[in-house]
Every structure is written in C-alpha cells, then in structure tokens.
Amino acid sequence: MFNAPDTVLPPNNNKTTFFEAPHLPDWWNQRRHAAWLQYLHTPAPGRRHESWRFAETHHLHLIDHLRCPCPPTPATCQTLIDSSLQNSSTPDALCIVFANDTLLHLPPEHQLPPGLTLLPFEKALHTHRHTIEHHFHNPPLSLGSERYTYLHAAMCTNGLLITIGKNTQLDRPIEIHHWLIGPYTGNFPQLLLIAETNSRATVLLHFHSADSHPAYLSHYTDTTIQPGANLKLLRIQNLNRHSLCMTFLSSLIERDASLLTCDLHLGCQLARAENRTRLTAPGGSSDMLSIALTDGDQILDQRTLQEHNAPHCRSDLLYKNALHHLSKTIFSGLIRVAPGACGTDAYQTNRNLLLSPRAEAYSLPGLEICNDDVKCSHGATTSPLDPEHLFYLHTRGIPSQHAHRLLVLGFLEDVLSRIADASLKEYLAELIQKKFSQTPHIPTTALPSDEWAGTGAVGDLRVLQGT
Amino acid sequence: MNPTTQQKHELNFDLEFGNFYYTEHYTYDAGYGLSERTIDYICDVKNDAPWIREFRKKALHIFLNKPNPTHWASADLNNIDYNHIRYYLAKDKHPRRSWEEVPENVKKTFERLGIPEKERKFLAGVEAQFDSEAAYSNMKEELAKQGVIFVGSTEGLNNYPDIFKKWFSKVIPPGDNKFAALNSAVFSGGSFIYVPPGVKVRQPLQAYFRINAENFGQFERTLIIADEGAEVTYMEGCTAPRFETSTLHSAVVELVALPGAKIQYITVQNWSPNVYNLVTKRGLAFAEAQIKWIDCNIGSRLTMKYPGVILKGPKARGEVISIALANNGQHQDTGAKMIHAADETTSNIVSKSISIGNGRATYRGLVHIPSHLRGCKNNTECDALLIHTDSRTDTYPAIVVKGQGNCVQHEASVSKVSAEQIFYMQQRGLSEAQAMSLSVNGFVNDLVRQFPIEYSVELKRLIDLEMEGSVG
Numbered sequence: 001m002f003n004a005p006d007t008v009l010p011p012n013n014n015k016t017t018f019f020e021a022p023h024l025p026d027w028w029n030q031r032r033h034a035a036w037l038q039y040l041h042t043p044a045p046g047r048r049h050e051s052w053r054f055a056e057t058h059h060l061h062l063i064d065h066l067r068c069p070c071p072p073t074p075a076t077c078q079t080l081i082d083s084s085l086q087n088s089s090t091p092d093a094l095c096i097v098f099a100n101d102t103l104l105h106l107p108p109e110h111q112l113p114p115g116l117t118l119l120p121f122e123k124a125l126h127t128h129r130h131t132i133e134h135h136f137h138n139p140p141l142s143l144g145s146e147r148y149t150y151l152h153a154a155m156c157t158n159g160l161l162i163t164i165g166k167n168t169q170l171d172r173p174i175e176i177h178h179w180l181i182g183p184y185t186g187n188f189p190q191l192l193l194i195a196e197t198n199s200r201a202t203v204l205l206h207f208h209s210a211d212s213h214p215a216y217l218s219h220y221t222d223t224t225i226q227p228g229a230n231l232k233l234l235r236i237q238n239l240n241r242h243s244l245c246m247t248f249l250s251s252l253i254e255r256d257a258s259l260l261t262c263d264l265h266l267g268c269q270l271a272r273a274e275n276r277t278r279l280t281a282p283g284g285s286s287d288m289l290s291i292a293l294t295d296g297d298q299i300l301d302q303r304t305l306q307e308h309n310a311p312h313c314r315s316d317l318l319y320k321n322a323l324h325h326l327s328k329t330i331f332s333g334l335i336r337v338a339p340g341a342c343g344t345d346a347y348q349t350n351r352n353l354l355l356s357p358r359a360e361a362y363s364l365p366g367l368e369i370c371n372d373d374v375k376c377s378h379g380a381t382t383s384p385l386d387p388e389h390l391f392y393l394h395t396r397g398i399p400s401q402h403a404h405r406l407l408v409l410g411f412l413e414d415v416l417s418r419i420a421d422a423s424l425k426e427y428l429a430e431l432i433q434k435k436f437s438q439t440p441h442i443p444t445t446a447l448p449s450d451e452w453a454g455t456g457a458v459g460d461l462r463v464l465q466g467t
Numbered sequence: 468m469n470p471t472t473q474q475k476h477e478l479n480f481d482l483e484f485g486n487f488y489y490t491e492h493y494t495y496d497a498g499y500g501l502s503e504r505t506i507d508y509i510c511d512v513k514n515d516a517p518w519i520r521e522f523r524k525k526a527l528h529i530f531l532n533k534p535n536p537t538h539w540a541s542a543d544l545n546n547i548d549y550n551h552i553r554y555y556l557a558k559d560k561h562p563r564r565s566w567e568e569v570p571e572n573v574k575k576t577f578e579r580l581g582i583p584e585k586e587r588k589f590l591a592g593v594e595a596q597f598d599s600e601a602a603y604s605n606m607k608e609e610l611a612k613q614g615v616i617f618v619g620s621t622e623g624l625n626n627y628p629d630i631f632k633k634w635f636s637k638v639i640p641p642g643d644n645k646f647a648a649l650n651s652a653v654f655s656g657g658s659f660i661y662v663p664p665g666v667k668v669r670q671p672l673q674a675y676f677r678i679n680a681e682n683f684g685q686f687e688r689t690l691i692i693a694d695e696g697a698e699v700t701y702m703e704g705c706t707a708p709r710f711e712t713s714t715l716h717s718a719v720v721e722l723v724a725l726p727g728a729k730i731q732y733i734t735v736q737n738w739s740p741n742v743y744n745l746v747t748k749r750g751l752a753f754a755e756a757q758i759k760w761i762d763c764n765i766g767s768r769l770t771m772k773y774p775g776v777i778l779k780g781p782k783a784r785g786e787v788i789s790i791a792l793a794n795n796g797q798h799q800d801t802g803a804k805m806i807h808a809a810d811e812t813t814s815n816i817v818s819k820s821i822s823i824g825n826g827r828a829t830y831r832g833l834v835h836i837p838s839h840l841r842g843c844k845n846n847t848e849c850d851a852l853l854i855h856t857d858s859r860t861d862t863y864p865a866i867v868v869k870g871q872g873n874c875v876q877h878e879a880s881v882s883k884v885s886a887e888q889i890f891y892m893q894q895r896g897l898s899e900a901q902a903m904s905l906s907v908n909g910f911v912n913d914l915v916r917q918f919p920i921e922y923s924v925e926l927k928r929l930i931d932l933e934m935e936g937s938v939g
Contacts, residue, residue, distance in 0.1 A: 050539050053865070339857055357871035358838055367862040369881050372853035377880040382868040 018068075024157060028125050035153035042147040051144025054330050054362040055301050059270040062244045063151070066186035066216055069100035076181065080210060081105045084177040089204060089427040092172050094118070099179040099210065101158040101187050115168030115199070121159035121190055128161060135192050135222045141250050143274040143303045148246055152188050152218045159190030162203070164229070170201040173424075177206045180239065183213035191221040195229035195257070202232040202421070207247075209240035209267070220248040225257035227281070232260045234424065236431065239267040241296060247273045253313075255281035262419055264428055265292040265300050266435045272301040279306075279313035286315040291415050293408075293432060294327035294359075295439045304333040306346055314345035320415050321352045322408050323359035324439055332364035335376060342373035352382040353411050355404075405436055493598075497555035499682070501653070503527065509555045509653060513621055516628075526641035526651030533645040539863075541798055543769050547743055552684045552715055554653045555599045562594070562601035562619055573597050592617045594674045596687060599655040606672070614663040617672055620688045623659025630661055634692055638721040638751045638777070646745040646771075650686045650719040657687030657718065662697035662728075671700040671733070671919060676716075678705075678742070684715035691721070693728035693756075702733040702922065705766075713768065714742045722750035722758055726780060729757045735922060737929065738766035740796060746772045754780030754809070761918060763790045764799050765929050773831060775804030778812035778843075789818040790911050790926075792933055793826030793858075802831035802863075803847075807873075811842040818849045819911050822858035823933065829861040830879070838869035849879035852910050854903070854934075904934040 019033040044060065045052040072080065081104055084097045096118065097105035103120050112118065124132060141149055160176060180187055195201060207217055217239060225231050239245050245268045253259050265271055277286045292300050306315040321329040331350040352361035363380040385407050393403035412432060416425045497508045506527055510520045535544045563569045592606030594617070601619040610617070616627060623631045641651035658674050678685050693699050705716070716738060724730045730750065738744055744767040750758035760774035776785030787803035805814035820828035830849045851860035862879045884906045892902035908915075908930055915923045 048538075054867070342856070352868070354868065354870075354873075357841070358869070360838065360867070360869040363864070363866040363868075363875075363877070365862070365864060365877065365879070367851075367860065367879060367881060369851070369853065369861070370857070370859045372856050372858055372883040374853075374881055374883070377878070378862065379879070380864070380866055380877040381875065382866065383874040383876075384872050 021157065023122065025125050025129070027129065032154045032156070035150045039147060039150035039154055042150060044147060045144060049144060051303060051332070053332065053364065055272075056270060056299050056328070059244055059299070062184075062214060063148070063186070063216055065184050067182075067184045069185045069187060070182060071102045072099045072104070072181055076210065077104050080179050084206070087177070087206060087208070088175045089173060089424060093175040093204070094172055096160060096174070096176045097179070098158065098177065098189060100181050100185055101189055103158065113168070113170060113172065115165030116170060117161070117163040117165070118174070119161040121161060121192075122157065124161040124192075131161065131194075132192065135194070135224060136190070137220070137222065137250075139250075141248050141274055141276050143276060143305060145246060145248065145272065145274055148218060149220065149248060152190075152220050152248070155186060155188040155218070156190045156220070157188070159192070161192045162194070164195045164199040164201045166196045166198065168196070168199045168201070173202040173204055175204040175206065177208065178217065178219065179208050179210045180215040180217055180243065181210040182215070185213070185215040187215070187217045189219055191219070191223075193221060193223040193231070193233070195223070195225045195231045197226045198228040199226075200230045202424070203234070205233070205235040207235070207237045207239055207245065209243055212240045212242065214242035214244070214269075215239070216243065217245045218248075219246070221250070223249070223251045223259070225251065225253045225259050227255040227257055229257045231258075232262075232419070232421070234262045234264070234428075236264045237267060237271055238431075241267060241269055241298070243268050245271045247271070249273075249275045251277050251286070253277065253279050253284040253286055256283035258285035258287075260287040260289070260419070262289040262415070262428075263291070264431060265290070265294070266431065268298060270299045270301065272303070274303045276305040277307060277315060279308050279310055279315060281310045282312040284310065284313040287418060288315070288317040288319075289415050289418055290319040291412050291428070291432065292321040292329060293324075293412075293435050293439070294321065294329060295324035297326040297328075299327070300329045302329070302331050306333070306335045306348065308335070308337045308341040308344045308346060311341050312343040313341070315347070317348045318415055318418065319350045320412055321361065322355060322411060323352060323361060324355045325442060326356070326358050328360040328362070330362040330364070331380075332366070333378070334366040334368060335378065336368045337371050337374055337376065339370040341371050344371065344374040344376065346374065346376045348378035350380045351411075353408065354382060354384045355408065401441065408436065409433070493556045493558055493680075495555060495557045497553060499553055500550045501527070501552070501554055505554050506652060509655065512555070512557070513655065514625075516624075519624065522636070522641070523652050526648045529641050530645060530648035530652055533648060536645060540771060541769055541800060543798065547713065547715060551682055551712070553680065553682055554684055554686070555655055556680050556683055557598060557600040557655075559600065562604040564605055569603050592672045594619065594658050596656045596674065596676045596685075598677070598679055598683060598685065601656055610668060613666050615666060615668060616659065616661040618659050620654065620657040620659050620690065623690065627659070627661065630692065631659060631690065634721065634723050635690060636721070638723065638749050639719050639747050644747060646717045647719055647747040650688060650717050650747070653684070654686045654688035654719065656685070657689040658691070658701070659689070660691040660699065660701065662693045662699045664694040665696045667698040668700070671702050673702045673704070676703060676705040678714055678716065678738075682712055682714065684717065687718045689718065689720040690723075691730060691732070692723045693725060693730050695725045696727040697725075698729040700731040700733065700919075702735075702919070704735050705738055712741065716742055716744045716746070718746045720746070720748040724750060724752045724756035724758050726754040727756060728753075731759045731761065732774075733761040733918065733922065734763060735926065736764045736766055736770065740766065740768050742767045744770040744772065746770075748772065748774040749804070750776045750785070752776055752778050752780065752783035752785055755782045756780060757784045757786070759786040759788070760803070761788045762801065763918075763926060764801055765792045765933065767797065767799075769798045769800065771800045773802040773804050773833075775806065775833075776814065777806045777808055778814065779808050781809045781811050783809060783812045785812075785814040787816045787818070788914050788917055789816075790914055791818070791820040791828050792930065793820065793822045793828040794933055795824035795826055798827045798829070800829040800831060802829070804833040805835070805845055806833075807836045807840055807843045807845070810840050812840075813844045815845070816847040817914060819852070819914055820850075820860060821852045821854065821907055821910065822860050823854045825855075825857045825859070827859040827861070829863065832864040834864070834875055834877070835867045836870055836873045836875065840873060841871040843870070843873040845875045847877040850910070851879070851881045852907065853881065853883050854907075900935065904931050907934055
C-alpha cells in the first residue's frame with residue numbers, strides 16, 4: 001500500500017478559509033460548507049448497506065488522505081492540452097481541458113457554433129446562480145453514495161455549465177478532458193448540461209491521469225434533456241491503476257427527448273459509477289450503455305436506476321463486462337415503473353464474460369413495477385468463452401490468442417453498434433483494442449494468491465510479467 | 468339446480484375452505500409474550516433434554532438481538548407485536564395413531580379440510596398439526612417395516628436422538644436470520660422423516676398444518692433425511708381461520724439428501740390473510756443428490772420465503788419451482804437461494820407470480836458460485852403477470868459468479884394478460900372472468916403440471932377462486 005500523507009481534505013489548518021474562497025460567491029461557499037457538515041454526519045458505507053452489497057469499501061480510505069490539488073505548472077499545461085487534443089475522437093472537436101480542477105483550455109467564444117454556451121463553473125456561479133441552484137444535485141442521486149455526493153458538493157469549485165440552445169444541431173462533438181496530477185489529489189469537477197428544446201449534440205468526457213500517483217476523481221453530471229432534444233453522452237474513464245473514481249450521472253428526460261449514455265471503463269483501482277435516468281414526460285427515451293474491460297485486481301461497481309414516471313417512455317440498458325485476472329465487477333440495476341406509467345418499454349441487460357477462473361462477477365438486476373400495461377424484462381448472464389467458438393476459430397487456423405481477442409471484441413461489439421455514429425464507434429473500438437493489447441496474458445497458476453487480491457498491492461499485474 | 472348455480476355454490480363453499488374454527492380448550496398454554504419463562508414452560512411441558520433447553524435459550528438471545536431486516540424487507544414486519552402472541556398452545560402432547568382417538572373438535576376441523584379422506588386415497592402417511600402439537604400421525608405399515616421414520620419433531624427428538632441430533636439445526640443454524648432464531652427458540656411440532664438407504668417411498672407423505680387460535684404463533688420444525696439412494700416426496704398444506712388480529716407462522720424446514728438421494732418438497736400455502744408467514748427452508752444436497760422445492764403461495768398477509776439448496780456434493784442438483792399469487796392486501800415475497808459448493812452442480816429456478824388488485828409479488832433470489840468451483844450451471848426464470856393497473860411486482864436477484872467454466876443465466880419478464888387473448892376467448896363465448904381465469908391458469912400451467920395431480924387440480928381451483936371478482 002501507499003504511504004498515506006498527513007494532510008486531509010479540506011486542509012485542517014485553514015478549514016474556514018477553504019469555505020470562504022474569495023473567488024467564489026458567498027452563497028456557493030455557504031452551500032459548500034453546509035454540504036461539508038452533511039458529509040461529516042453521514043456514516044461511511046459498509047457492505048451491509050443494501051446499495052453497497054458486494055462492494056469493496058476498504059479502497060475508499062484513500063478519500064480520507066486526500067490533499068487539495070495544486071494547479072499545474074505552465075509546462076505541464078501545454079503538454080496536457082496537446083495530449084488532450086490528440087486523445088479526442090476527432091480533430092475538430094470542441095475541446096475543453098481541465099487539470100486538477102483548473103481550466104487550461106476553452107475554445108474562444110468566436111469559434112463556438114451559434115447556440116452553444118460553454119461557461120466555466122467558476123464564472124457561471126456568479127452569473128447563473130438561478131440555473132445552478134435549480135439543477136445542481138437536484139434531485140439528489142440517492143443510489144448509495146450520499147456521503148460522497150456531499151463531499152463532492154463541498155469540494156466542488158469548478159467544472160462546466162453547457163447549454164445547447166433551442167434548435168441547435170451541433171455536428172462537432174464537445175470533448176471535456178479532466179487530468180489528475182500529483183499524489184493524493186482530489187478532483188471534484190461538475191458538469192451541468194442542458195440540452196434545450198429540439199437541440200442535438202454529442203458530449204464526450206475523458207478522465208485521465210497525468211502520472212501514476214493514486215488520486216481521487218469525483219465527477220458529477222446533472223443533465224436535462226428538454227422536449228425533442230437528443231443528446232449523446234460518452235464517458236471514457238482511463239485513470240491510472242492506483243486511482244479511485246466515482247462518477248455520478250443524474251439525467252432528466254422530458255417529452256419526446258432522448259438520451260444515450262455510454263461509459264467505457266478502462267482504468268482505475270476502483271471505479272464506482274452511479275447512473276440515474278428519470279423519464280418525466282411521454283415519449284422520452286433513454287439508452288444506457290457500458291463497456292468494461294477489467295484486468296489485474298480492478299473493481300468496477302455500477303449502480304443504475306431507470307425511473308419511469310410518465311407513460312409511453314422507453315429505456316434500454318446494456319452493460320457488458322469482460323473480466324481478466326482477479327478483477328471484479330458489480331452491477332446493480334433497478335427499473336422502477338411508477339403507478340401511472342402505462343405503455344412503458346423498459347429493458348435491462350447485464351452480460352459478463354469471465355476470462356479468468358479468478359475473476360468475479362456480481363449481478364443484481366432488479367425490477368419494481370407498479371403498472372400492468374408495461375413491457376419489462378431483464379436478463380443477466382455470466383459465463384466463460386464458449387470452448388466451441390474457440391475450437392471453431394482454431395480449426396480455421398486462427399491462433400489461440402487472436403481467437404480469444406476476436407471473441408471478446410465480438411462480445412463487446414453489440415454495445416458499440418448501439419452508438420449509431422460510425423466515427424465514435426470506431427474511436428471507442430480503438431480504445432478497447434488498445435487496452436486489450438496492453439492486457440498481459442497471465443496463466444492462472446501465476447496469479448497471486450487470494451490474500452493479495454483486492455489489497456491494491458497487485459495494482460498492476462504487468463509488473464508480474466516483468467514488462 | 469342448474470349447472471351454473473351449482474358451480475357457484477361449490478365455489479362459495481370453497482372460498483371459505485379454511486375459514487372456520489371451533490372453540491378449543493387447551494390444556495397447555497404458554498400465555499402471551501416471549502421470555503426465558505416461556506421457553507422454560509415449553510421445555511417443561513415437552514420434557515426437553517437439557518441441551519435443547521440451552522439451544523432454545525441461545526436462540527432466544529439471538530432473536531432478541533437481531534433487528535428486523537427491514538433494510539431490505541417489507542416494513543410490514545414492524546407491525547408484528549411479539550408480546551401479543553401466544554407461543555405454545557396444545558391440548559395434548561402426543562399425537563393419536565388412529566383417527567377415532569383424535570378429540571372431537573380437532574377431528575371435525577380436519578375432516579372439514581378432508582385430511583383422513585385424502586390419506587385413504589393416495590398418501591403413504593399423514594401428520595396433522597393443530598396449533599403447537601400434532602393431533603394425528605399415521606403411516607402405512609409396510610413403510611415402517613422398511614425402516615422409514617415419520618413422526619413429529621418432539622417424538623423424533625426423544626426416540627431417535629442419534630439421527631436427529633446429527634442433522635438438527637445443521638442446515639439452518641439459529642443465527643441464520645431473525646425468524647429462524649425465533650423458531651429455534653420456541654419450536655414445537657413439525658415432522659421428522661428418515662428414509663433408510665435405497666428405500667423409495669412411492670406415495671407422498673403429507674403434513675397438514677392448522678392454526679385454530681387467535682393471536683397465536685405456529686413454529687413447526689421439520690427435518691427430513693433421505694439416506695443414500697433414498698427417495699421421498701413430502702407435501703404440506705396450511706390453513707387458518709380469518710381473525711381480526713394477526714397470527715404468526717414461522718417454520719424452519721431442513722432437508723438432508725445424502726449421496727444419490729432425492730427429496731421433493733411440495734407446499735401449498737393457503738393461510739388466511741391475517742397470517743404473517745415467515746419461513747426458512749433449506750436443503751443440503753450431497754453428491755448426485757437432488758432436492759426439489761415446489762412452492763405455491765396463495766394465502767397469508769405477508770409471506771417471506773426463499774427455499775434454498777446448498778449443493779454440497781459434486782453433480783448435486785437443486786430446483787425451485789415457485790408460484791405466487793398476491794391478491795388485494797397481500798405481499799408474497801418469495802424466491803430461491805442456490806448455494807453451489809461443489810463442482811458440476813446444477814440448479815434451476817422457475818418462478819411465476821401473479822399480482823391481482825393492489826397485491827404485490829416479489830421475487831428475491833440468490834445464486835452463488837464461489838471461485839474454487841468448475842462446471843456449475845444455473846438457470847433462473849422469473850415471470851410476473853399483472854392483472855390490474857395498481858398491481859405491483861418486484862424482482863431482486865443477486866448473482867455471484869466466480870470460478871472456471873461456470874455459467875449462469877437469469878431472465879425476468881413482466882407482462883399483463885393480453886387483451887387480444889381475452890377478446891378471442893370472449894368471442895368464443897366465454898365470459899370475461901372465465902377468459903381471465905383461463906389465461907392466468909395458462910400462465911402457470913407448465914409449473915402446475917409438475918405438482919402431483921391431486922394438488923394441481925386443487926391449485927387450479929384456488930386460482931379460479933382468487934381470480935373471481937377480480938375482473939370488471
């Protein structure tokens with residue numbers, strides 16, 4: 001394990017000044033302080049909590065040792081900006097770069113397409129108080145991480161407010177990069193995303209580590225999709241193997257609006273993702289997708305809620321995990337259909353591919369249906385690769401490792417095919433391929449014994465291979 | 468009498484099938500409330516061995532210290548007032564072997580429920596429990612000659628301590644959950660069955676549980692052991708009269724299937740809607756053994772029952788077939804648990820639930836395959852049918868899979884009765900109610916067929932009854 005630093009968040013010596021940040025408005029500082037008190041009063045979750053069932057809570061101790069992030073040096077800034085531009089899905093993306101919650105790069109206003117407003121949260125706090133008060137953590141996510149959403153509210157000083165104006169059709173994606181720098185850094189960026197009536201846009205969130213220090217990212221997205229709007233929100237989590245990441249997504253879908261969210265989990269020691277979709281008016285549609293390729297002793301903990309509060313909405317969830325080595329995934333989902341929500345179409349599917357005898361998949365798909373006129377189903381499967389499929393490929397002369405890779409990519413393919421955009425699909429496929437080629441093949445016998453699993457001590461199994 | 472009125476008449480009689488009671492004078496009554504004194508009273512009456520007394524007291528301690536599991540279960544559990552329940556009520560400590568000796572009122576009760584009649588027809592043995600103790604227990608002679616033991620739990624404890632003690636509370640220890648602890652503290656009645664190696668009991672054994680008194684808790688404890696290669700089918704049925712106040716039924720059922728044995732356990736639960744039915748049922752299956760739970764829940768106010776199988780030996784198989792029907796004011800919280808603990812074990816869960824009116828049916832399941840196993844398989848199917856707009860259904864499975872070559876699939880779907888089907892049947896001259904009933908029976912038909920024929924007929928009728936008046 002790492003040597004924990006002494007300093008904790010917020011800095012003990014100047015706690016009061018931390019909540020009196022001069023560059024932030026008073027109302028926000030007060031709100032942060034109130035959230036901090038709530039954080040202190042909320043007990044840490046344990047495995048006995050239903051919403052933390054099967055979870056590994058000991059990794060959360062990292063949060064107790066966090067430091068206030070230091071702003072990056074000018075030299076690193078440029079490297080990170082360049083690297084962000086390279087890592088974006090297309091060269092003409094509208095790129096926004098943050099490092100340690102400091103804004104490094106924002107496209108100049110004259111370059112922005114008409115109808116699009118991009119405001120750093122720091123500024124928006126002064127100018128858009130009403131919007132922020134209305135949308136920020138409202139209603140609360142309530143999927144188990146209350147303690148950490150309070151912490152987020154207390155620590156949150158930056159992020160973005162994005163408004164896609166009425167009837168605006170953006171053909172360039174908005175790509176937001178967050179970089180974590182330095183040991184025990186805590187980043188708490190916020191994204192408020194409002195897609196106004198009949199607008200259309202694609203937003204990509206990238207989470208990177210600039211180094212290999214353990215750090216914590218808490219990212220919260222509140223998004224409102226107004227009538228007829230159509231939004232794609234992709235989140236690519238690629239933090240280093242010692243970090244901890246919690247992503248919160250709360251979305252509100254109005255009449256005839258549609259939202260597609262897709263998460264790609266590649267990095268992190270422990271990633272917890274909470275995703276709540278509320279369908280509040282007829283015709284709303286939500287697609288929730290996720291792909292995870294886990295290896296080493298990574299843990300992925302996903303909790304979702306599809307909330308049908310209005311008639312004639314649809315939601316479709318597909319979460320696929322391919323697990324290597326000692327990794328572990330937990331999927332806990334719930335479809336909740338309110339009494340009046342007739343004509344609901346709601347689906348939930350979780351599929352896990354166990355690529356190692358020591359991998360663990362936990363599945364908790366749930367339904368709460370209070371209306372009879374619904375089409376609802378859920379399915380969960382967990383299995384290894386079909387030996388017959390492998391055999392077939394062998395007989396065609398495809399070597400074992402290639403066959404393996406082909407089948408795993410094929411397994412993940414149907415999630416990708418749900419993202420209609422071909423270039424995005426290709427971009428994600430590339431990232432998956434890259435992670436796959438970096439995943440070392442370790443024979444079962446070479447895997448460390450159970451007592452090491454989950455301690456973080458084998459964070460990167462590449463070490464075992466000597467690569 | 469024309470056929471329709473006759474049918475109506477029959478139905479009316481059946482609807483009130485278990486809803487009657489005769490005033491009974493009990494010789495033994497532990498009084499209201501639960502304390503060490505209650506336990507001492509029960510032990511004294513039953514002449515329990517010291518280790519049982521100690522076991523009960525330990526369990527009482529666990530029960531008092533465990534909170535209600537309302538963090539996941541229904542908050543309705545908080546409405547149970549444990550101090551307003553009588554924990555032991557009996558007229559007689561020993562069951563009668565012949566029907567003539569059974570006290571008149573008790574006999575009348577069971578005769579109205581058709582117990583001896585059923586026995587004559589097709590059962591190998593019957594036990595009938597009236598409140599805390601068995602009133603009647605009998606088994607066909609040839610089975611006794613083969614060494615089959617079928618007695619009440621008290622008798623089993625006293626007469627066959629070496630077999631009983633070996634397995635008693637091994638499958639479900641008192642600390643398993645709050646209600647298992649409660650049962651362990653005050654258990655009385657239930658069956659003890661031992662089937663010797665290789666003996667195949669062709670006809671089912673049956674127990675009938677009856678709650679007659681108000682504010683009463685029935686806590687029977689059943690232990691069934693099928694020795695190597697043995698086979699046995701056990702059926703239980705339950706009824707109670709409808710009282711204003713709530714009644715508690717908290718049983719513990721332990722099954723042990725030694726290598727190659729087969730146990731089938733069938734329950735048709737038709738408690739009246741004032742009964743809290745909080746039951747722990749679990750089986751232990753050794754190598755190549757099979758345990759099958761067939762569970763049908765129609766009555767009670769709140770049922771919480773998750774029959775489970777611990778698959779302890781290689782190639783063991785566990786199966787749960789579950790039908791739940793939740794009518795107005797009822798919550799059927801049922802499900803299944805499959806704990807795989809050996810290689811190449813397989814399990815199958817098929818659950819179908821029907822929610823009528825504001826009834827709520829819940830499936831709660833657990834499938835666990837740990838990492839040292841290989842070649843385990845599980846299949847789970849849950850289907851829910853909703854009859855009215857305010858009906859409710861929930862599904863909460865938990866699936867844990869590790870290890871090599873293990874496959875698990877789970878699927879659940881929710882639907883309502885298809886309007887087109889109803890229209891088609893009405894067009895052919897069926898009333899809407901008949902069409903509805905037929906459709907619901909069709910929904911559970913493939914499961915009902917797995918019940919012994921006598922039960923499946925009764926079950927169909929019960930479903931018809933529950934559906935009556937639910938349309939229009």
